[in-house]
Amino acid sequence: MPPNARTGTGVGAGRPRKPILAGAAVAGAALIAIPLLLTGTARDDGPPDSAKGLAAGGSDTVLNPTSAPAALDDYVAEKPSPSPKKAKATKSAPSKVAPPQPAAPATKSSPSGKTDSKPEAKPKPKPKTSPKPNWSTETVYAPSVLEVNQAWTTNRIRMVMQTDGNLVVYNEQRKPIWASMTFGPNHRAIFQPDGNLVIHNGEDRPIWASQTWGHEGAQLVLRADAKVVIVQNGGVIWST
Incomplete structure (x- = not known):
């Protein structure tokens, strides 16, 4: 067939058709791309050096390559704390009512305002x-005589003829409560049968008397x- 002969479709028989050319181009491109892809995968173990510097300089989340590795305790998760349970309502015990206390006595306030x-x-x-002491009595019957330093006595009083001639009555405290006020030596007191009490001096002359003569049978009594x-x-x- 001559070079410029045409087929029944009007296309020359000596020239390749367009689909065939296109398929050949695709197959050539594939053959070129496969080695490039293989070389690219061999370098995918890490990012390029420029990318490493960029990440280390501008990112806050990337650790410093020179820092120490983290310890295991830094990554231990805390156990979740139990959620607080609602306290069960407890029955309150009935409160005891204290007995009423007696009121304190009112304090008096002084003029300065202080209580x-x-x-x-x-x-x-x-x-x-x-x-009360049991005082005794003594009864003297006539005739009876008191010489110097002699006395009629009870457990409370005594009637004594003193050396100074005075007839004196002393109480239980040894205090004089009565005296005849007759002074002189060698006096004596005589309770006569006629009921008269008489004091005689040293010459046996009466110098004092109770003036109770004429009462025969009278008694002299030292009372309690x-x-x-x-x-x-x-x-x-008569009485002292």
């Missing part, structure tokens, strides 16, 4: 009464009330 906190004075206890009396039939006719 007087002194407690009220308690009444003093009454002193115990001592038992510290009195010296002359009585007749229960009646007092």
Whole structure:
């Protein structure tokens, strides 16, 4: 067939068709691309040096390559704390009502405004009464005589003729409660049968008398009330 002969479709028989050319171009491109892809995968183990510098300089989340490795404890997760449970409502015990306290006594306020906190004075206890002594009595019958330094006595009083001539009555405290006021040596007191009490001096002369003559049978009594009396039939006719 001649070079310029045309087929029935009007295309020359000596020239390749367009689809065939296109397929050949694609196959050539594939043959070129496969080695390039293989070389690219061999360098995918890490980013390029420029990328490493960029990441280390501008990112805050990238660790410093010179820093120490993290310890295991830094990554231990904390156990979640249990959520607080609602406290169960507890029944409150019935409160005890305290008995009413007695009111405190009111304190008196002083003119300066300060309260007087002194407690009220308690009444003093009454002193115990001592038992009354059992005083005795003494009865003198006539005739009876008291010489110097002699006496009629009870457990409470005594009537004594002193050396100075004075007839004196002393009580239980040895205090004089009566005296005849007759002074001189060698006096004596005589309770006569007529009921008269008479004091004689050293010359045997009467110098003092109770003026109770005429009462024969009278008695001289030293009583428990510290009195010296002359009585007749229960009646007092003379007393100190």
